Amino acid sequence: MDLTASTASAAREQTTKREHTATKRTRPAKIESDTEQKEAKRASIVGTNNNKKRKRAKRLPNWLENGGGAQQQAEMSSLFRPPKNLKLTVKNGIRNLQPYWGILCGYTKRRWVGKTVGEVYATEFSTLLHPLYAKAACRKGRIFINNRAILSPDHRLRDNEFFMHINHRHENEIPDLPIQILAETDDLLVLNKPAGLPVHPYKRLTCLYRLDRTTTGVLMFAKNEQFDSEFKKNMRTRKMLKEYVCKVEGKFPDEEMICDARIGVLCHSMGIRCVRPDGQEAFSKFSLLRYLPAENTSLVNCIIETGRTHQIRIHLQFLGHPIVGDQLYNDNIWGPEKGKSANYGERTLEQLAADVSKAHSKDRWILEQDPDYEQRLRQTGEDEFCEVEEFDLTNFGASLEKMPSWDPLCWHCSVLSKRELQKSDWLMALHCRRYSGEGWSYEAPLPDWALPHDELVVVGKEQNEQRANTASDGEGNGAVMASNA
Numbered sequence: 001m002d003l004t005a006s007t008a009s010a011a012r013e014q015t016t017k018r019e020h021t022a023t024k025r026t027r028p029a030k031i032e033s034d035t036e037q038k039e040a041k042r043a044s045i046v047g048t049n050n051n052k053k054r055k056r057a058k059r060l061p062n063w064l065e066n067g068g069g070a071q072q073q074a075e076m077s078s079l080f081r082p083p084k085n086l087k088l089t090v091k092n093g094i095r096n097l098q099p100y101w102g103i104l105c106g107y108t109k110r111r112w113v114g115k116t117v118g119e120v121y122a123t124e125f126s127t128l129l130h131p132l133y134a135k136a137a138c139r140k141g142r143i144f145i146n147n148r149a150i151l152s153p154d155h156r157l158r159d160n161e162f163f164m165h166i167n168h169r170h171e172n173e174i175p176d177l178p179i180q181i182l183a184e185t186d187d188l189l190v191l192n193k194p195a196g197l198p199v200h201p202y203k204r205l206t207c208l209y210r211l212d213r214t215t216t217g218v219l220m221f222a223k224n225e226q227f228d229s230e231f232k233k234n235m236r237t238r239k240m241l242k243e244y245v246c247k248v249e250g251k252f253p254d255e256e257m258i259c260d261a262r263i264g265v266l267c268h269s270m271g272i273r274c275v276r277p278d279g280q281e282a283f284s285k286f287s288l289l290r291y292l293p294a295e296n297t298s299l300v301n302c303i304i305e306t307g308r309t310h311q312i313r314i315h316l317q318f319l320g321h322p323i324v325g326d327q328l329y330n331d332n333i334w335g336p337e338k339g340k341s342a343n344y345g346e347r348t349l350e351q352l353a354a355d356v357s358k359a360h361s362k363d364r365w366i367l368e369q370d371p372d373y374e375q376r377l378r379q380t381g382e383d384e385f386c387e388v389e390e391f392d393l394t395n396f397g398a399s400l401e402k403m404p405s406w407d408p409l410c411w412h413c414s415v416l417s418k419r420e421l422q423k424s425d426w427l428m429a430l431h432c433r434r435y436s437g438e439g440w441s442y443e444a445p446l447p448d449w450a451l452p453h454d455e456l457v458v459v460g461k462e463q464n465e466q467r468a469n470t471a472s473d474g475e476g477n478g479a480v481m482a483s484n485a
Helices: 035-045 062-066 068-078 118-122 132-137 223-234 311-318 349-359 374-383 393-401 453-470
Strands: 024-026 087-090 094-097 100-107 143-144 162-167 180-184 188-193 216-224 243-250 257-259 263-267 272-275 282-290 297-304 367-371 387-389 415-418 430-436 440-443 479-480
Touching: 100 393, 132 143, 132 272, 132 374, 180 440, 216 440, 243 311, 263 311, 263 349, 272 311, 272 349, 282 367, 297 311, 415 453
Parallel strands: 216 430, 257 479
Antiparallel strands: 024 387, 087 094, 100 162, 143 162, 180 188, 188 216, 243 297, 243 430, 257 282, 263 272, 282 297, 367 415, 430 440
């Protein structure tokens, strides 16, 4: 099963007044100075030749015009599905998928309203794309707003606008590891996720929750919308037991630690979070299973009530015991004590975001890059008469099949050589051990870095009994609270 496959979001499109073709054309010599006039003019001539009669556009499916729900998502997934028969290679235990053309789409986010397309790309995708990319992509006709290709990144976004971005995709390399099926019913699929795989929904297979790329263990998928809705409704009641095991740096305290430090976004473009007072509430309980003095590490059991992105990793960083192998949050870039107690040094959150983003940018993978790449983007963005790529949205797959295998605007295509993926890049000592609820429980075998399963069960049982015996009446179980309040 391919966990890396992704599905496009539900969308709505307006009826087009032109026929899109997969051919290229040259923009007319006369260019209006006003951006809106240029966009309107281009919209009126896309798909036509000056010496040919304009043809009536094919009508898009109703759901593209009117929006839709789960069924429409599946239809859009079919419309914008990646090409078939992509070449897959395995070398030195690493899987590589042939690059392909695809589409990213969605509605304007609230924080984007009032900003230009260029500003959004500069802030939201700065770690993924070159600063000059947005202007060049607009010139090539790859960015659409409400089913109309825009000429310039100066378009200012409004609420509920629908955007599409046609781009050249390079899937991340992943380790070639087997995927174990733990259980399967008519409604549910439960896997033991290996390390290194990102998790995304695919067609009608919906993630009931997500695990980070470097996290292993129990991962559950719903096979239908009804089960997905019921499961997530129960999840919100917080009556589900979500149990993890991890290995952390240092000697973890003997007493149970409860952390309710709030978690918020630090960097949107990289999905990095941090402890901050204006963040969302998050609640985690940690208990020591075994201290390993030879390594100065501790095996810790984790139970979470909320499910914030990177919650366990951030809370353990906050407690001063970051997870072994966590390249993002177990890093000195966070401060003198790696972010313990949210001490990020004498920096604002904006400065911290810039420092962390730079330390973990895509550039650290590059060994050699095309020296002409930046100049190529600049020339394309400044050329008002460059060739514009046309796409037939009623037969999108056929349009993409005619696109070249190499994209002059693609950052990945500009990388001539990069360092190889190492085990330390995709393995972190965090494992989803068990998910359970009323009448059901699914558990995954422990990874190699943890204690043998039987021994861990015994140790965990002894710890629970010890805490129960030492609990005082009316005083809980003697747990220590850690908070950023």
